Amino acid sequence: MDEDFIVLEGLEKVFQVRRRAGRLRRERREVRAVDGISFTVRRGEMVGYIGPNGAGKSTTIKMLTGILTPSGGRLRVAGVDPSRERTRLARRIGVVFGQRTTLWWDLPLRDSYALMRRMYRIPEARFRENLERCVELLDLGGLLEVPVRQLSLGQRMRGDITAALLHDPDVLYLDEPTIGLDVVSKATVRRFLSGLNATEGTTVLLTTHDLTDIEQLCKRVMVIDEGRLMYDGELSGLHEVGESERTLVVDLERELPPIEGVDGARTVRTDGPRQWLAFPASASAAPIVSQIADGWPLVDLSVREPDIEDVIARMYGAS
Amino acid sequence: MRLRGVYFAVAAGSFRRYATYRIATAAGVFTNTVFGIILAYTFTALWSERPHLGGYDQSQALTFVWTGQAILAAAALIGGGFQEELQERIRTGDVAVDLYRPVDLQMWWLSADLGRAAFHLLGRGIAPVVVGSFLFELALPVSPLAWLAFLVSVTLGVVTGFALRYLFALSAFWLLDGAGLNMLSTLLSMFFSGMLLPLTVFPGAFGEVVRALPWAATMQVPADVLLGQYEGARLSEAYTFQAVWAVVLMAAGRALQSLATRKVVVQGG
Numbered sequence: 224m225d226e227d228f229i230v231l232e233g234l235e236k237v238f239q240v241r242r243r244a245g246r247l248r249r250e251r252r253e254v255r256a257v258d259g260i261s262f263t264v265r266r267g268e269m270v271g272y273i274g275p276n277g278a279g280k281s282t283t284i285k286m287l288t289g290i291l292t293p294s295g296g297r298l299r300v301a302g303v304d305p306s307r308e309r310t311r312l313a314r315r316i317g318v319v320f321g322q323r324t325t326l327w328w329d330l331p332l333r334d335s336y337a338l339m340r341r342m343y344r345i346p347e348a349r350f351r352e353n354l355e356r357c358v359e360l361l362d363l364g365g366l367l368e369v370p371v372r373q374l375s376l377g378q379r380m381r382g383d384i385t386a387a388l389l390h391d392p393d394v395l396y397l398d399e400p401t402i403g404l405d406v407v408s409k410a411t412v413r414r415f416l417s418g419l420n421a422t423e424g425t426t427v428l429l430t431t432h433d434l435t436d437i438e439q440l441c442k443r444v445m446v447i448d449e450g451r452l453m454y455d456g457e458l459s460g461l462h463e464v465g466e467s468e469r470t471l472v473v474d475l476e477r478e479l480p481p482i483e484g485v486d487g488a489r490t491v492r493t494d495g496p497r498q499w500l501a502f503p504a505s506a507s508a509a510p511i512v513s514q515i516a517d518g519w520p521l522v523d524l525s526v527r528e529p530d531i532e533d534v535i536a537r538m539y540g541a542s
Numbered sequence: 543m544r545l546r547g548v549y550f551a552v553a554a555g556s557f558r559r560y561a562t563y564r565i566a567t568a569a570g571v572f573t574n575t576v577f578g579i580i581l582a583y584t585f586t587a588l589w590s591e592r593p594h595l596g597g598y599d600q601s602q603a604l605t606f607v608w609t610g611q612a613i614l615a616a617a618a619l620i621g622g623g624f625q626e627e628l629q630e631r632i633r634t635g636d637v638a639v640d641l642y643r644p645v646d647l648q649m650w651w652l653s654a655d656l657g658r659a660a661f662h663l664l665g666r667g668i669a670p671v672v673v674g675s676f677l678f679e680l681a682l683p684v685s686p687l688a689w690l691a692f693l694v695s696v697t698l699g700v701v702t703g704f705a706l707r708y709l710f711a712l713s714a715f716w717l718l719d720g721a722g723l724n725m726l727s728t729l730l731s732m733f734f735s736g737m738l739l740p741l742t743v744f745p746g747a748f749g750e751v752v753r754a755l756p757w758a759a760t761m762q763v764p765a766d767v768l769l770g771q772y773e774g775a776r777l778s779e780a781y782t783f784q785a786v787w788a789v790v791l792m793a794a795g796r797a798l799q800s801l802a803t804r805k806v807v808v809q810g811g
Contacts, residue, residue, distance in 0.1 A: 290641040292804060313644035325639050329559040338555060341548045342645060370562075 228301060228426055229264035229287070229394070235295035236282050236450075256282040258450030259296065266393070269420045269427040271441035271458075273434070275539055279450040280430040284396050287428070288318055301393060314343055317387035321399035324379060325386050326371040332382050333367040336389060343390035350389060357385035360415050377408030384412065388419070395419075397429045401436055413439050434532055448539050464538070467529035468501040471508060476520035485514045496522075504529050548645055549653040556657030560665070567665045570615055574670040578611040581738075582678055596743035601681040602769050603740070608674035609765040610737050612667035613696060616659040617703045617760045619735050621728045624655045625707045629714040629724075641803060648795055651711075652704055659700045683770060691777060695764040698784035703731070703760040705791030712795070715802040736762035756791060759784040 236257040244250040257279045264270055274280050285291040286298060289305030289312055298305060303312045318325075326335040340350045358364055361381040366374065374382060380400065387395060397416070401409045417440055419425050431437060437444055437458060444461065446454040454464055461467075471488065474497050481490040481498065488502040488511045502511055508526050515521055560567075582604050589600040598606060614620065628651060631637040640647055674680060683689065710727040714720045732738055734757035741752045741762045752758065763780050766772060772780040 285638060288642040290638055290803070309642070310644045310646075313642055316642070318639075318642050320639060323636050323639050325643075327555055327559065329562050330555055334555055334558070338548070338551050341551045342643060 225266040227263050227299070228266040228268075229262075229428070230299045231263070231283075231296065232261050232298075233296035234260045234283070234286065234293055234298055236279070236286060236291060237294040255450050257286070257293075260447065260450070260452050261296075262445060262452060262455055264426060264428065266426055267420070267424040268443065269417075269441050270429065271437035271444040272428055272430045272447070273432070273437060273444060273535065274430075274447040274453075278447045280447065281398055282450075283447075284318075284398050284428070284430065287396060288316060289313070314390065315393045317390070317392035317395045319380075319383050319387045319395070319397050319400050321380065321397075321402040324371070324383055326379065326382055328372050329370060331368045331370055332363070332374070335371065335382075335386060336367075339386055339389045345390050349391070353389050353391065354385070357388060360418065361385060362411060377404045380404060380408070381412065384415070388425075391423070392425065394426045394428070397427065397431075399431055400429070401431060401433050409433070409435075416440055434535070446535060446538060453538055461534050461538075462504045462529055466537070467504045467534040469504050469508070469529055470527040471500040471502060471511060471515075472525045472527060473498050473500065473515055473519075473521060474523040476522055479519065482515065482519060484518075485511055487511060549649055552650055552653040553657035553660070556654040557661045560658050560661040570662075570666045571669045574611045574614060574666055575673050577614075578608055578670050578674050579677065581607045581610070582674065586678075596740045597771075598740065598742070598769070599681075601679050604674075604678045605680045605682060605769060606736075606740055606765050608671045608678075608680060609768050610761055611670045611674070612663070613699070613761050613764060614737065615662035615666040616696065617700050617735070618655075618659070618662075618707065619703070619731050619737050619761060621724065621731075623658060623704070623707060624651050625711045625724060625727070626720075628708075628711040629720040632711075632714040633718050633720075647803070648708060648792070648799055651708065652701070652792075655704045656697075656700065663696065681769065683768065688768065688770060692764060692768040695767040695780065695784065698781060698788060699760040699764045702756055702784055702788040702791060705788055705795055706731075706756055706760075708795040709791065709798060712798045712802050731757055731760070734758065735760045736765065740765075742766075756787040759787045 234257055235255065238254045238256055240252045240254050241249045242252055260279075260283065272280055272283070282291065286293050287300055287305060289307075289309035292306040300312060301315055305312050326332065327338070336354060339345070340347075345353075358367070361384060363378070363381055363385060366378055366382070371379060371382065384400065400416075401412055404412065413436060416427065416429075420427055420440075427440075429436065429441060442457060444454070444456070444458045445452060446461070454461060456464075470491075473482075476496065478495050481493050482500065483490070485500065487506055488500040490498055491501045492499040500511070502508070512524060515524075585603045585607055586600065589595055589598070589603045593599065595603070610619075615622065618625070628637070631640065640650065643650070671682075675682065707727065710720065710723050713723050717723065734741070734752055734755050736758065741749065741758055743749075744752055753762070763784055767777065767780060
C-alpha cells in the first residue's frame, strides 16, 4: 500500500468538444486530454509533474482529486477510487490550485481557517499547532486578521497552502504553486514544501512551469505531453533521454577560424577569440580539451551544463 | 452533528461577508424605500378605484407592498443572491475548488444563501418597513406569534427561492453564460412572486395557476401569513405548500448537480 500509494493504470480522459462547422452545423470532436497514463507514487515521495500548457496536467490532478471521472483506465489514491468516494478522500488530501483560491475573499484569513477546522473536523489542539507552524514557516504573522482581498498574490498563495495543510493531509496536490510569485516568495514556498515533505512525510505531487521548483524539490520527475507520459525518472536522467549537450567555451589567444576536426565535438558559435563547442552530455570533456590544447593557442576554458529547460523543450518538440 | 457545524459556519461567514459592505447595504435600503413608495402610491390609486381588490383592504394592500420590500433582498426576488456568483465560479472553473471539499455543494450554497438572507432581512428589510409605516397606514400585526409565523414562512420561502435559483445557476455548466437565463429567472420571479401585484388579484384559471407556482412560495405566501390571511389549520396548509415546493426543487437541484458534476467539464487549466 505504501509502495502503491497513488496508482494510475492506463488512465484516460476524453472530452467531447463541439465546434461550429457551418452556419448551423456543429462538429463533434474528441479531445484526448489524458491518453493512457500509468505510474505509481510511493507514500512520502515528492514528484514533479511537468508538461506544456494543455498537456493534461490539470486534468490528471482533477481526476486524482475526484472532481473529474476518468473515461478509462484505473485510478487509486490511498486505496480509494477518487471519483466514487470523493468526499471521503477529500479529508485525506490537500489541494492548492495556484490560479484559484479556497479562501473567503471578503473575510479575514482567520475566518477561512476556522471554517476549515469545522469542515475537516480537525481537533482543536492539532488545528492550533498546525496553524502556528504554518504561520511561522510561511511568514503569515500579522496577516490573519486581514481580509483575503487585501492580500498580495504571494501572501494569498501562502495562505492557500496553509488552508490545504491544516487537516494533515496524506497527499498534497500543488498545481502551479509558485505561479506569479516573486523570488523571495518562491523561495519561502519551496523551503516550506521541502520541510513539510521531510518532517511530515506528506506525499506531494507538484505541477509547475518553473523548473527551478522541480530542481530544488523533486528527485523524481514525470514529463507529459499531449496526454501521454514521455518520461518518468530522475531529473538528471532527463539529459540522456533528451539527448542534451554540454557546451565547452574556449578562449583562444586571438581570433581564429572555427575549430574543426576535434573528435566528438563541433563548433556551434564564435565571437572574436571565444568559441563554443557542443558535445554529448554523457561524454567526457577531457579528451576534447586535450585535443584543443594540442592544436590551438588555448588561454582559458569552461564547461556549461545543459539547461534543463532546453532539454524539455527538445522533448516536447520531438513528440 | 459536527458537519452541521460546517454549514452553520458557512452561513455565519456569509452573513458577516454581506455585513462588511455597509455602503451597499445603505444604498439597498434607500432603493427598497423608494421602490416601496412608488409601489405604495400605485397601489393606493388602484385600491381607491377598486376597493377590496384581491381580498385586501387598502391598508392591507399597502402592508403587502412594504412586506414585499422587506423580503425583496432576503429572498433575492430580483437577483443579487448566490446565483451569479456560482455561475461565475462555474464559468471560470473556480467551482473545482468547491468540489474537492468534503462537503455537499448544494448544502454549502444553501447555507451561504441563508446567511446572506438573514443579513438582508435584518439589514435591508426592517428599515424600509419602518419608513413605510411612518408614511402610510399599515395593517401590521401586534402579536409576536404572528411575526414568528411570518419568519417561519419567510425562511421556507428563502429555501424555495434558493432551490429555484440553484437550478438556474447550474445551467451554467452547460450554457457557460447564464446572463440570458438569469434575466428570465428575475422576470419570472418579479412577476410570479407577487412582488409587482399580489397574485390574489388575478382571476380565473390564470390566478389559480400563478398561485400554485413555486414563486408564490417566495413572497405571496409569507406576505399573506403576515396579513393573517391564513388562520389556524390553514397556516399549516400554507407551510405545506411552501415546504413541498422547497423539497421538490431541492431534489431536482440534487439530480441536476449530480448530472453536472458527472458529465460536465470543469473549465480551465
